[in-house]
Amino acid sequence: MGAMRRRVVALTGAGVSAESGVPTFRGPEGLWRRYRPEELASPEAFARDPIRVWEWYAWRRECIARATPNPAHRTLAAMEEVLPDFLLITQNVDGLHSQAGSRRVIELHGSLWRMRCVREGRVWEDRRVPLPELPPRCPACGALARPDVVWFGEPLPKAAWTQAFRAAAEAEIFLIIGTSGLVEPAASLPRWARAHGARLIEFNIEDTALTPLADEVWRGPVGETLPRWWA
């Protein structure tokens, strides 16, 4: 695989964690089947019913706490070891990339394992499963805590987005891994990379909104196809 000296950037979505038992958003067991995204992952939903939103996040934390990284996560961690110019951009909030050993990871949409104080904005890590109380509160001021994730209608963290956007423009190879490519602005990164001459390679079990853009398509569970591509 001739990527050795190339600038490689990877964008991952829920599909990379599917083989670890983490439900995707739009797949058959998709999280959203019972709830529309806006219903739960939005500031409006949290203002309306913070306990309901926290019950959903507590459920997802319990799912993910039982999950372990799969060969796709591990292959991406191995690529970082070998490729000097490798960057991993993820839409996932499950933390499995870091658990697999990836260090150069941009969590575009935040993490389920961090909380944020709605009054002061301080952020802290909290990996307790189950959570002793819902809703959790800020340990410093007692105000309501929220998950440190990006909700629909909220802007992405500026530094993370700027770094991701710049890396996409400089990529020679851009890997699109396990994402339906429906959520913006993350879904614009492959387009931006292609507009700057990157070779796009898609890994997915089915066609997506981004497939027409891809120069190369690997169909099948990414836990099998990505290790094969990298080998």
Ligand SMILES: CC(C)NC(=O)[C@H](Cc1c[nH]c2ccccc12)NC(=O)[C@H](CCCC/N=C(/NCCC(=O)O)S[C@H]1O[C@H](COP(=O)(O)OP(=O)(O)OC[C@H]2O[C@@H](n3cnc4c(N)ncnc43)[C@H](O)[C@@H]2O)[C@@H](O)[C@H]1O)NC(=O)OCc1ccccc1
């Ligand atoms: C639904 C979509 C149309 N909506 C958006 O894009 C909106 C904006 C918008 C609204 N209307 C629009 C109309 C047009 C364009 C955009 C919009 N975007 C936003 O709101 C963003 C924020 C978007 C981020 C939202 N947060 C998430 N997550 C964190 C929370 C949480 O997780 O609880 S998004 C969440 O959903 C997305 C799910 O997508 P995928 O990861 O791709 O998962 P999915 O299930 O869809 O697909 C899985 C894929 O894997 C494949 N697969 C499955 N198994 C495998 C397998 N084994 N192997 C390989 N592949 C596999 C499947 O085939 C499938 O293709 C991820 O990004 C995930 O992070 N913010 C913003 O625009 O702010 C503005 C702004 C700007 C400045 C100032 C003020 C405001």
